[in-house]
Structure formats: structure tokens, C-alpha cells
Amino acid sequence: MSVEVNEQVGHFGQFGGRFVPEALIGALNELEDAHNAAQKDPLFLAELTELHRTYTGRPSIITEAKRFAEYAGGARILLKREDLNHTGSHKINNVLGQALLTKRMGKKRIIAETGAGQHGVAAATAAALMGLECVVYMGEEDTRRQALNVARMKLLGAEVFPVTSGSRTLKDAINEAMRDWVTNVDTTHYMLGTVAGPHPFPTMVRDFHKIIGEESREQVLALCGRLPDAVLACIGGGSNAIGIFHAFIPDEAVRLIGFEAGGDGVETGRHAATITGGSPGVLHGTRSYVLQDDNGQTIESHSISAGLDYPGVGPEHAYLHELGRAEYRAINDDAAMNAFALFCKTEGIIPAIETAHALAGAMIVGHELGSEAILLINLSGRGDKDVQTAANYFGIPL
Amino acid sequence: MSTALDELFVKVRSENRAALIAYIPAGFPSKSGCARAIAVLVDAGVDAIEIGFPYSDPIMDGPTIQEAAEIAIKAGTTAADVLSALKTASDAGVAAVVMTYWNPVEKYGVDEFAQAIAVHGGSGVITPDLTIEESGRWLAATSAHAINPIYVVAPSTSDARLAQVAAKTGGFVYAASVMGVTGARATVSVDAAALVNRVRAVTSLPICVGLGVSTREQAKSVAAYADGVIVGSAFIKILLSNESEEIAMNALSFLAKELAAGVREGR
Numbered sequence: 223m224s225v226e227v228n229e230q231v232g233h234f235g236q237f238g239g240r241f242v243p244e245a246l247i248g249a250l251n252e253l254e255d256a257h258n259a260a261q262k263d264p265l266f267l268a269e270l271t272e273l274h275r276t277y278t279g280r281p282s283i284i285t286e287a288k289r290f291a292e293y294a295g296g297a298r299i300l301l302k303r304e305d306l307n308h309t310g311s312h313k314i315n316n317v318l319g320q321a322l323l324t325k326r327m328g329k330k331r332i333i334a335e336t337g338a339g340q341h342g343v344a345a346a347t348a349a350a351l352m353g354l355e356c357v358v359y360m361g362e363e364d365t366r367r368q369a370l371n372v373a374r375m376k377l378l379g380a381e382v383f384p385v386t387s388g389s390r391t392l393k394d395a396i397n398e399a400m401r402d403w404v405t406n407v408d409t410t411h412y413m414l415g416t417v418a419g420p421h422p423f424p425t426m427v428r429d430f431h432k433i434i435g436e437e438s439r440e441q442v443l444a445l446c447g448r449l450p451d452a453v454l455a456c457i458g459g460g461s462n463a464i465g466i467f468h469a470f471i472p473d474e475a476v477r478l479i480g481f482e483a484g485g486d487g488v489e490t491g492r493h494a495a496t497i498t499g500g501s502p503g504v505l506h507g508t509r510s511y512v513l514q515d516d517n518g519q520t521i522e523s524h525s526i527s528a529g530l531d532y533p534g535v536g537p538e539h540a541y542l543h544e545l546g547r548a549e550y551r552a553i554n555d556d557a558a559m560n561a562f563a564l565f566c567k568t569e570g571i572i573p574a575i576e577t578a579h580a581l582a583g584a585m586i587v588g589h590e591l592g593s594e595a596i597l598l599i600n601l602s603g604r605g606d607k608d609v610q611t612a613a614n615y616f617g618i619p620l
Numbered sequence: 621m622s623t624a625l626d627e628l629f630v631k632v633r634s635e636n637r638a639a640l641i642a643y644i645p646a647g648f649p650s651k652s653g654c655a656r657a658i659a660v661l662v663d664a665g666v667d668a669i670e671i672g673f674p675y676s677d678p679i680m681d682g683p684t685i686q687e688a689a690e691i692a693i694k695a696g697t698t699a700a701d702v703l704s705a706l707k708t709a710s711d712a713g714v715a716a717v718v719m720t721y722w723n724p725v726e727k728y729g730v731d732e733f734a735q736a737i738a739v740h741g742g743s744g745v746i747t748p749d750l751t752i753e754e755s756g757r758w759l760a761a762t763s764a765h766a767i768n769p770i771y772v773v774a775p776s777t778s779d780a781r782l783a784q785v786a787a788k789t790g791g792f793v794y795a796a797s798v799m800g801v802t803g804a805r806a807t808v809s810v811d812a813a814a815l816v817n818r819v820r821a822v823t824s825l826p827i828c829v830g831l832g833v834s835t836r837e838q839a840k841s842v843a844a845y846a847d848g849v850i851v852g853s854a855f856i857k858i859l860l861s862n863e864s865e866e867i868a869m870n871a872l873s874f875l876a877k878e879l880a881a882g883v884r885e886g887r
């Protein structure tokens with residue numbers, strides 16, 4: 223299968239593009255030019271590689287989950303350990319790349335949005351490392367739910383701005399970050415945290431995360447002597463999923479499966495399964511799938527996992543879905559939490575609740591494909607941040 | 621074929637003055653309150669009305685218009701209410717346009733929306749987050765239904781791009797006077813005059829200035845160089861105050877009369 227992407231204009235089939243105020247066009251062009259030049263600049267690539275080796279801890283290892291595999295039809299389960307990266311998730315891959323670009327563009331200030339706080343913490347980390355001013359927009363509701371991450375960002379020297387508009391969650395944090403960017407675009411880079419937003423963000427963030435798939439493709443070949451049968455990842459905006467999928471897109475025999483947050487169940491309307499339960503539309507500067515009502519108003523999403531709780535999704539995923547190259551399924555809160563608990567006890571690894579959606583997916587796909595199958599799962603983040611949520615869910619007294 | 625908006629600018633140019641354009645979201649402060657506000661604004665001398673399509677994620681708007689949009693959405697404002705407010709304004713005898721973020725248009729249907737604007741007496745649509753690169757279907761639809769596609773330009777827009785955007789624009793070019801979101805400001809940016817001059821160099825279309833105008837003095841100073849003065853947040857602030865509707869409508873009328881005087885004093 224050939225997947226045609228006209229990246230010059232930032233489209234993935236009918237998806238992607240730029241739906242932004244004219245005030246931002248100059249900055250998006252500047253960013254696109256800087257990214258394209260950097261991707262061809264051996265010095266930039268060497269600097270990023272060295273940072274990943276000495277700061278992030280790349281390459282991340284592969285762990286085989288033998289005990290958990292017994293609950294997944296006996297298939298071989300290979301985990302790409304992005305949870306072992308500095309700051310505890312794949313998010314560091316993107317922020318280090320964008321921080322280097324920020325310096326390249328001569329800008330001194332970055333802004334970022336965050337839901338659960340993982341991207342905010344990663345952005346604050348990169349800003350501290352590179353000596354950049356950092357402002358993180360976070361829904362007021364989320365600052366209360368994730369007080370520990372707010373403290374982490376402040377310790378790292380970032381200013382955290384609680385957003386009180388709209389639903390006071392991630393979607394509104396992005397709105398507020400865009401408003402800041404429109405106002406301060408000359409001095410400020412918007413360090414968007416996922417593969418959504420206007421071009422070049424979906425392509426650029428993908429380029430910084432595709433190392434996940436490139437490394438793991440080599441690692442699986444070395445370990446198993448063949449490619450995996452399926453590559454699995456959880457998907458909110460879609461950055462960890464596109465990161466591990468991308469290197470496998472030309473390998474037609476490898477199934478790519480993304481697991482969206484089904485919340486209380488897609489049929490209840492309380493979910494964040496944008497591809498499964500949404501429709502094509504425009505949100506936050508890009509055309510993709512969106513949770514929306516009959517008047518085109520965004521519908522609030524729901525998930526036990528704050529990192530998947532977003533009513534949009536990256537346009538490249540919308541395109542892979544339309545082409546049939548990747549599959550997208552929904553995993554409900556309860557199934558994700560069941561997999562979370564099982565995985566803790568069978569593997570000695572506390573995963574992020576986001577990641578637990580992919581683990582729950584593996585329990586289904588493993589049974590479908592049988593014991594001869596090899597499943598590669600992106601273990602996108604660790605679950606330290608989720609201990610309170612999990613304790614509440616399972617009734618563990620704190 | 622010319623729209624009521626096109627005819628308005630022929631008229632104000634012959635009168636050697638700028639037009640006064642008022643923005644109000646549909647369904648705000650309520651469905652009936654919106655209709656009443658439109659009547660008050662027209663009586664007070666407003667030349668054209670922009671009906672806002674309240675949207676859940678208004679990234680170009682400051683706190684005032686965000687709050688108004690939230691009130692309108694909570695009250696259940698739909699595309700039908702937007703079109704009905706458009707017709708109210710058009711029936712009152714002024715040029716009427718809709719200002720909307722792009723997603724509600726796609727959801728309604730691109731061609732269907734352009735057709736509905738024309739059917740309800742609208743002259744055009746302002747699309748602040750639709751770039752010219754994404755405008756293929758929209759321009760075909762506005763052309764087919766003879767309405768004006770109105771684009772917004774900013775101080776950061778390059779001269780080359782101003783020419784490209786103006787070439788796609790009908791009715792007037794909307795010059796966003798500052799880098800930032802909507803909202804009343806103490807001073808109208810010095811960027812505004814410079815931006816209008818740069819747009820003049822690439823088009824003969826009328827140029828209207830928005831973002832920040834709230835007083836007669838500001839309207840007067842902008843009217844000296846622009847073809848139209850757009851006022852939104854200042855009107856909405858009045859309607860957001862906790863006064864009775866009677867008092868709010870009187871205040872709205874007073875401000876609109878002041879601004880209408882201002883746009884006649886600029887030259």
C-alpha cells in the first residue's frame with residue numbers, strides 16, 4: 223500500500239491543513255521552514271541524538287511481558303519502554319526537538335498546553351534545560367485534579383496559568399495557548415504537545431516521535447527475526463501512537479491498532495473515542511475527526527485518563543483510518559483499569575492509565591491472533607502520576 | 621451583482637465618511653434580546669450588522685465575546701437562530717453578514733451555508749480562521765450564491781500575502797488592528813493605520829478596522845483612514861452588565877449614536 227501524503231501543504235488526504243487566524247500564518251511558515259531545515263541539518267540531528275542518549279536515556283529498551291501474555295491468548299507481548307525515558311513518558315522526544323527549534327528561531331519564550339500535566343512537565347523540563355521562559359496553560363479543573371504536576375512544573379521554573387474559560391480542561395487550555403500565541407507570536411514559540419493543530423505541528427511532532435517506531439522495528443527484528451504481527455498504542459491526540467506506527471506503515475502485513483478512550487462506553491456519549499464515535503470536522507486549526515454536535519460545537523470528552531481526554535485527534539490518524547491502514551477501537555474505563563491492575567501484578571510495572579488502554583487492547587487482540595502472534599505495544603508512560611486516581615478507583619485508602 | 625454591503629460602501633464613500641459596523645452574537649443576550657438589540661443598533665445609526673455564530677472554541681476572541689458566546693450556546697442557539705438574526709438585521713434595512721469560525725460551516729454544509737446566507741438576506745460571511753489555502757469549496761459556494769467572502773488580515777501578514785488574501789476577498793477586507801484577541805482597548809494600536817495603508821496598496825476594496833474600538837474618539841480617529849469601523853466587545857460589555865434590559869438597551873443606543881457620530885467626524 224502506498225500512503226500518499228502531500229506534506230508541503232500539510233495535508234493527509236482530506237485531513238490536516240491550516241485553519242487559523244491570518245495572524246499566525248507567518249509564525250507557522252517560520253516554524254515549517256525551521257523544521258524542514260533542521261531535519262536536513264546534520265548538526266541539529268546530531269545534537270538531538272546526543273541529548274536523547276545522555277539526557278532522555280535513548281534508545282529505550284524492549285521488555286517481554288511473559289506473565290501478562292498468559293492473559294492475552296499466549297501471544298508474545300513486547301513492550302517498548304518509553305516509560306523509562308526521563309520525565310516518565312514519550313513526551314520528552316517532542317519537547318527536546320521543539321526546544322532546539324525554538325533556540326534556532328531565536329525565540330526566548332515557550333508556551334504549552336497540558337491536560338494531566340505530562341506534556342506541561344516535559345515542556346517545563348526542556349525549558350529549564352535550555353534556559354527558556356515557560357508558561358503552561360492548564361484548565362483550572364485539571365490544576366486541582368493534578369496538583370502534584372502543577373508543583374512539579376513550578377519547581378522546574380515554569381509559570382502555570384489556570385484556564386477558567388469553557389469547560390476548564392485541556393481543550394480550553396489549547397484555546398488559551400492559541401490566544402497567547404496570537405498576541406505574542408514575535409517572541410514566543412507554541413510547543414504543542416501532540417500530533418494535532420495546524421500544519422506543521424502534526425508532521426513536526428510526528429518527526430520527533432517516529433524514533434520510537436524506528437528503534438523498536440530494529441529491536442523486534444533482532445529479537446524475533448521477524449516483524450511483529452500487530453503494533454498497539456493508546457491514542458488521545460495520537461503522538462505516542464503515530465511515533466510507534468510510522469516506521470511500520472510501509473510493512474503492509476503489520477497491523478496498526480490504536481485504542482481510544484471509551485470512557486463510560488461510546489454508546490453513552492461519555493467518552494473520548496474521537497475516531498470511533500466522532501465525525502470529520504475542524505478543531506484547533508486542523509481538519510480531522512472531532513466530537514461535535516449538530517451545530518458543529520465541540521462536545522466535551524470523558525475518560526478516566528486525563529491524557530486521552532481530548533475531543534480531537536491528529537489528522538494523520540484520521541487519514542490512516544480512512545485508508546484502512548490503521549484500525550481504531552475504543553476501550554472503556556473499566557477495561558483499562560482491569561488491565562492496569564493485572565499488568566501491575568504480573569509485570570511489576572505501574573503503567574500510565576493512558577497506556578493501560580493499549581494493554582487492555584492487547585488482551586483482546588492477543589486472543590484474536592493466537593499464541594503464535596507477536597504484539598508490539600508502546601508502553602508510552604509510567605503510572606506514578608496516576609496512583610491517586612487508581613487508589614480512588616480501587617478503593618485503596620490513602 | 622453587488623450585495624447590500626457593496627452598495628453600502630459606495631454610499632459611504634459618496635458621503636466621505638466611514639461606515640459603522642456592529643457585532644452581536646446570535647442568541648445573545650437572549651434570542652429576543654438579540655432581535656431587540658439589532659433594532660436599537662439600526663435605529664441609532666449603525667450601517668451594517670455582523671451576526672456572530674457562537675462557537676465552543678473561539679480562539680480569536682477575548683473574555684467578553686467568549687462569555688457572550690457561552691451564554692448563547694447554553695441557551696441552545698443553533699444555526700437556524702443565526703440565520704434568523706441575520707434576517708432580522710437585513711429586514712431592518714442594513715447590510716447584514718455572519719461572522720463564524722469555520723467548523724459550524726462545514727457541519728452545516730459549505731454550499732448549503734452560503735445558500736442559506738443569501739436566502740436570509742445576508743451579504744456575506746466573515747471567516748476568521750479559514751485560510752485562503754483551505755477556501756476552494758467556500759469560494760465556489762460564495763460565488764454561486766453571490767455573497768461576499770470576507771477575510772481577516774493582521775499586522776503580521778506580509779505584503780505578498782495581503783495581496784493574495786485581498787484577491788480572494790469580497791465586500792471588504794477586515795483589518796485586525798492588533799496582534800491579539802478581540803476586546804475593548806484603551807488605545808487603538810498604531811499598527812492599524814499602517815496595516816490599512818499596506819492593504820490599500822494591494823486592493824481597491826473597502827477596508828474596515830476591528831479589534832479594540834469602544835469610544836467616539838477612537839471611531840473618529842479610525843474613520844480618518846478606514847472605510848469602516850467595527851465594534852463588538854464594547855456593545856457586548858453593556859449587554860453583559862447586570863442592568864435591566866431596558867437600561868442596557870438605552871446604554872446600547874447611546875453608545876451606538878456616539879460611534880455613529882464618530883465615524884462622521886473622521887475626515
